Amino acid sequence: xxxxxxxxxxxxxxxxxxxxxxxxxxxxxxxxxxxxxxxxxxxxxxxxxxxxxxxxxxxxxxxxxxxxxxxxxxxxxxxxxxxxxxxxxxxxxxxxxxxxxx
Amino acid sequence: xxxxxxxxxxxxxxxxxxxxxxxxxxxxxxxxxxxxxxxxxxxxxxxxxxxxxxxxxxxxxxxxxxxxxxxxxxxxxxxxxxxxxxxxxxxxxxxxxxxxxxxxxxxxxxxxxxxxxxxxxxxxxxxxxxxxxxxx
Numbered sequence: 526x527x528x529x530x531x532x533x534x535x536x537x538x539x540x541x542x543x544x545x546x547x548x549x550x551x552x553x554x555x556x557x558x559x560x561x562x563x564x565x566x567x568x569x570x571x572x573x574x575x576x577x578x579x580x581x582x583x584x585x586x587x588x589x590x591x592x593x594x595x596x597x598x599x600x601x602x603x604x605x606x607x608x609x610x611x612x613x614x615x616x617x618x619x620x621x622x623x624x625x626x627x
Numbered sequence: 628x629x630x631x632x633x634x635x636x637x638x639x640x641x642x643x644x645x646x647x648x649x650x651x652x653x654x655x656x657x658x659x660x661x662x663x664x665x666x667x668x669x670x671x672x673x674x675x676x677x678x679x680x681x682x683x684x685x686x687x688x689x690x691x692x693x694x695x696x697x698x699x700x701x702x703x704x705x706x707x708x709x710x711x712x713x714x715x716x717x718x719x720x721x722x723x724x725x726x727x728x729x730x731x732x733x734x735x736x737x738x739x740x741x742x743x744x745x746x747x748x749x750x751x752x753x754x755x756x757x758x759x760x761x762x763x
Contacts, residue, residue: 533635533736604635607711607736611637614665615732619641621663622653622730626645 532603535580540565541573545582548596555591636735642722643730650728651698654717670703678703704737712737 536542543563548554556574560567574594577583581600586593643650653659655672666682676692690705699719706712716733723729 608635608637611734612639615637615639615734618663618665619639619730619732621665622650623641623643625659625663626643626649626653 532580532582532600535576535582538573538576540569541576544570544573545577545596548583548594549598553586553593553595555588555593557591559594636733638731638733640729640731642727644724644727646726647698647719647721647728650719650730654719654730655701672701678705680705 536545540563544559547559547562556567556570559574560570563570574583578585578594582597583594584597586595653663655670657669660668660670664680664682666680666685668678668680670676670678670692672692672695674692674695678690678692680688682688688705690703692701692703693714694700694702700717702714702716704712704714714733714735714737716731716735718731718733720729720731721727
């Protein structure tokens with residue numbers, strides 16, 4: 526299970542986020558295909574894809590000599606879980622604070 | 628929830644039927660904070676002060692108070708032994724009705740500051756913004 530801070534760190538680079546956004550919008554793609562639409566080298570794209578793969582934000586699918594990458598939206602559940610838990614915790618705290626002042 | 632390339636933040640608020648000065652005491656006095664936080668809290672409400680939190684059933688949390696504007700705002704960062712570092716901001720402002728106070732809480736994960744340039748994990752204890760101001 527990827528820790529939330531690992532996931533967020535992977536998302537914290539603009540180019541990497543661009544790679545992920547391209548995969549989310551246009552569907553699975555190879556590093557070569559992504560390099561044709563994002564103004565960085567294919568090598569840089571590959572490096573970012575490896576980082577995204579490491580935290581589960583993309584999965585690799587071998588196709589002949591090429592690897593196609595696919596965006597995995599489920600990985601972002603970690604973000605949603607943290608936000609939901611945190612919001613619920615503060616709602617309970619603030620409710621107790623409100624009642625303590627009545 | 629806000630989620631852009633820089634931060635992930637949860638924001639909650641409540642309006643309480645009490646003046647700002649009463650609420651300020653409730654969020655900066657250790658005994659009073661303990662009553663509503665859900666665990667024992669020890670806080671030194673001044674920049675650089677320690678804050679520890681022993682939540683019921685959870686791991687201890689500790690950190691540093693970073694910014695205090697008396698009667699208006701307090702900010703600290705903390706982390707658990709095995710959890711996530713986060714930034715807590717609590718802001719007070721006059722409520723919609725006379726004598727009431729709006730309490731805004733913002734908790735932000737600090738993912739972009741825990742990975743150092745060489746890839747090792749760093750903990751961003753008290754940031755450069757450690758100053759205290761008196762509310763106007």
